[in-house]
Amino acid sequence: MADPDPVSDAPVVTTAVAIRGCPRRVAYQSVTRGIHRRRLDGGDSGASWLADLAGWQLLLTQHGCFTGLTAARVRGWGLPPVPEAMPVFVAMQLDDPRPMRDGIRTSRHPEPVPHQVIGGLRCATAAETILACARWLSLVDLVVVVDSALQAEDVTLEELRRVCRPRRRGRTALLAALGWADGRAESTWETLLRLLHVVVGAEVAPQFEVRDEGGDLVARVDLHLVGTTSDHEYDGGHHREPDEHRDDLRRERRLSSLGRVRRGYTASDVVRRPIGVLRDVDLALGRAHDPGRIRPWIVMLRESLYTPSGRAAFLRRVGTTSVTGGK
Incomplete structure (x- = not known):
């Protein structure tokens, strides 16, 4: 299975307008129930994926954001070979209405997750993104993500340690991965x-x-x-x-x-x-x-995404239902 293409800085998010409802136009295609976005010319899978995210974002509150492997791919980091069936990962507050859709994995937090806007998409900060990845990835996969983020200079080891506060989910796995990480790797x-x-x-x-x-x-x-x-x-x-x-x-x-x-x-x-x-x-x-x-x-x-057994185990872990995440 090929590595997912990095898609950061793609301009399509600002041109592929997503809307609520069901327009009777061939220029639009469905993202999920009640959400459509403009069709794109060409077969760029990365651009289409970003356009879909613009649609998913309509389901989030103003404090909601993409996180985990979804935000990592938007940032253009090198990733392990994630399955095509991987859901969209989002973070929301405990009291926010949960998107009731297949294909989305919602983690819920007592406080808003810090985020940045990248190409029109709200993405959790680099440290928060990696902590969210730590909830689902094996050690090998997580070190791959950490190395790539360090190489891109999107995060520092100190920022990653700081986000590993007690009771936060993924904390133990991320702290373990930091002992193996080295940002000098170029792939x-x-x-x-x-x-x-x-x-x-x-x-x-x-x-x-x-x-x-x-x-x-x-x-x-x-x-x-x-x-x-x-x-x-x-x-x-x-x-x-x-x-x-x-x-x-x-x-x-x-x-x-x-x-x-x-x-x-x-x-x-x-x-x-x-x-x-x-x-x-x-x-x-x-x-x-x-x-x-x-x-x-x-x-x-x-245990990693580099093997069929690891990919199957990953999909069993993530599912598509919402979970409550500790802050």
């Missing part, structure tokens, strides 16, 4: 590759600068295995493009000339064949290969 798969290394007991330095004897920068590698001359990186599909592949080979030769070993891994290596990554880690660290070290990673993956 979701870099985060997963780093987590895999940490779980199997390898100390790594993300975005490590390799310099020659004269101090000139040779390369900045995704992960350096501390205490070794080995560098491990995530290779996405774009690395197979001719120009990119040529540059990668030239870069690899320069690293090799310095006595360094560069190994590249794909998404399949991280999720489906992690034992191969472990074997390379053991080799680099000069320790005996122990396949048992991979078991904790397999358990973590099974």
Whole structure:
């Protein structure tokens, strides 16, 4: 399943007007019962999703806002592969009328959730958004979201700790995730590759600068295995493009000339064949290969959105009904 496309800064929210009622016009399409929005030209799924949110927003009070994975996607953060059936996440006050619709997940709070307006959509602040995600996501998925938000400089670790006040739902999970987070990751798969290394007991330095004897920068590698001359990186599909592949080979030769070993891994290596990554880690660290070290990673993956079982469990957790959230 592909990662959801980031949709922040899309202008469609201001042009795709959403209205209440059932207009008898082909220019409109239904969002949910009693809510319609203008049809869009083209097949941009991100723009259509934003336009739908403009419709959902009509069901909220002035203090209500989007939160959780919905607000995270509006902000353009890198996300784990969320299921298409995921509901829209919103936050409202306890006394607000609850939207009685399928496809919406309402958390209710004693006080208004702080929010910002992004492209015409009211979204919970970055820290509140991540705390809401923590209620539903596994550890791996939550670290992916936190890393992306830190990389975007939308939030700080201190802001995340501050929002974890006693009795707030998601607090325990978020505090646990902060111990694994590192905002230097430049993609979701870099985060997963780093987590895999940490779980199997390898100390790594993300975005490590390799310099020659004269101090000139040779390369900045995704992960350096501390205490070794080995560098491990995530290779996405774009690395197979001719120009990119040529540059990668030239870069690899320069690293090799310095006595360094560069190994590249794909998404399949991280999720489906992690034992191969472990074997390379053991080799680099000069320790005996122990396949048992991979078991904790397999358990973590099974709970995450990167596996069918994890996605099914997520959908069972979120459902579509309203819940009351502690402040």
